[in-house]
Amino acid sequence: MIQSDLDLFGPQPQRLASHTVLLPGFALGEIEPLLDALRPVLRAAPFRHMRTPGGLHMAVALTNCGALGWVSDEHGYRYSATDPLSGRPWPALPPVILSLATRAAAMAGFEGFVPDACLVNHYLPGTRLSLHQDRNEQDFSQPIVSLSLGLPAVFLLGGLQRADKTQRVPLSHGDVLIWGGEDRLRFHGVQPIKPGVHPRMGERRINLTLRKAGS
Numbered sequence: 001m002i003q004s005d006l007d008l009f010g011p012q013p014q015r016l017a018s019h020t021v022l023l024p025g026f027a028l029g030e031i032e033p034l035l036d037a038l039r040p041v042l043r044a045a046p047f048r049h050m051r052t053p054g055g056l057h058m059a060v061a062l063t064n065c066g067a068l069g070w071v072s073d074e075h076g077y078r079y080s081a082t083d084p085l086s087g088r089p090w091p092a093l094p095p096v097i098l099s100l101a102t103r104a105a106a107m108a109g110f111e112g113f114v115p116d117a118c119l120v121n122h123y124l125p126g127t128r129l130s131l132h133q134d135r136n137e138q139d140f141s142q143p144i145v146s147l148s149l150g151l152p153a154v155f156l157l158g159g160l161q162r163a164d165k166t167q168r169v170p171l172s173h174g175d176v177l178i179w180g181g182e183d184r185l186r187f188h189g190v191q192p193i194k195p196g197v198h199p200r201m202g203e204r205r206i207n208l209t210l211r212k213a214g215s
Ligand code: MD3
Pocket: 020, 119, 121, 129, 134, 144, 146, 155, 157, 177, 179, 183, 184, 185, 186, 187, 188, 189, 190, 207, 209
């Protein structure tokens, strides 16, 4: 007996807030091409722990691809066209990653999204990302698209004030999250990653966030 045809389409998009959409497993059909595209990026611009303006090191290791990359140092947070580690431009944004972001954004109602920055975050078990807002981009009318790979995470989606209550959103390998509009400046974070080994990615979580950072 064959299961209901409808099940073959997988889990449906979930609206988490007015302009925040989770596409569960959206990238599962193209994981290998995405990883193939990421490998040379990581060779040219390895993960590193950036320093915060307060002089500490971030728990999350990161790198970037695309015309602009998010950087942090003792002077603050900003986007830069060059990798401070190599002094060279960031690796180009691979077409397969750009295409995924544009298609996902369109599914959430953001037509014509063309990101110029892809921040790649690396989490080991125990790593967390504390509650913050993303406000280093020029144009808050543009959405952000995020792709989760590897170990699962619990994403915290807060409100426009730091003290607002947060909703916990489980994010798995292959999930894509899109948010924009009035949700663009919500506080958000990631709870400490639980110990584990992902069958494809090993003992890590990698998150890509695609943004239009410049003008
Ligand atoms: C919802 N990264 O790099 S991505 C970041 O999983 C960052 O690595 C997290 O926050 C990560 O700045 C979360 C998903 C995300 C990011 C920002 C949001 C969802 C959001 C802002 C508002 C609402």
